[in-house]
Amino acid sequence: MSGSRIVSLGHYQPSRVVTNDEIAQLVSTNDEWIRDRVGIVSRRIAESSESVADMAAAAADKALANSGLTAADIDLVVVATCTAADRSPNVACRVAGKLGITAPGAYDINTACSGFAYALGTVDHAIRAGASRNALVIGAEKLSDVVDWTDRTTCIIFADGAGAAVLTATGEGEPAGVGPVVWGSVPEKSDAVRIEGWRPYVRQEGQSVFRWATTSLAPLALQACERAGVAPEEIAAFVPHQANTRIIDGIARRLGMPHAVVAKDIVESGNTSAASVPLALSKLVERREVPSGAPVLLFGFGGGLTYAGQVVRCP
């Protein structure tokens, strides 16, 4: 059975940079506190006219341009997001329309911050099942729409952006570039991160999420390595959901990956939920920090609580 591999990546961030000092004008907080607790120095916030689909399409357009394929080659578009404003049409159809992709399979997936790895898993499965040959997998979020700008515990964290990958089927005898997904959820902790109601705002139990993330996730991430047949020492980069630098450091410490570059895009991008993994990965690849073909561990986690991760070969 053939598998899939990532051919190329692309990302998009809104042009407006919002510093911690600007946030401190809205709520009682300060730059030092935010840097110390969350690790964020600045974040990007979209204009009110800029939609999740606009950002998703911009990231996907770059990924497609980097792939050597054209819109006509794409037969599946999957978008991971929890902040789409509309129930229908979904973001995937809007992206396909903007990029001139005709008649693709198109669906959105919502597992909050773990979304990209879930989407990557389902698309890998679709390709393995023969339902797709070339697919776009996108994580895109506009958290600024659901942030309560009077709540200092959350409004310092979240931001907007998008990242995208082009996946293709591997040929006969060619090793798979996307490893088996390890995924799951913790339904009894569903209340730990919420974007609930008709006019929703994001709320979270920070301590509860921090504890779960720093204690439960490293063994699951190592399971993804094991399922891919890659030893932790071989991992060239670790790209976790960009939730909080202290969570990232806490997980990384437990992984035992001495040679891995650990993605810290949160410092300049904030927490962009499902967009954070592809955004950080795309930037690592663009800066050539990871050699082509090297194994990279992706791991998303968040609202649900859900998690998913896999080892991919760097394009």
Add this chain to the structure above:
Amino acid sequence: MTREEITTGLAEILEEVAGVNPEDVAEGKSFTDDLDVDSLSMVEVVVAAEEKFGVKIPDNEVQNLKTVGDAVSYIEAQS
């Protein structure tokens, strides 16, 4: 285990996790106000204490542990 032994054990954890001087750790001290342990470091302290003392400290209990003495009493009652 005596309260003194638990306090000494907590002091070791606080030094490792949050860089607190062990000499500053006493039952009357508040984690946040006196020892400058923030909410996330507090979680790390709790996780390390569970392992060290073989107890369970659930999420909803963490906010009740305001002082070192609160934590000592909780651990003493559980172990």
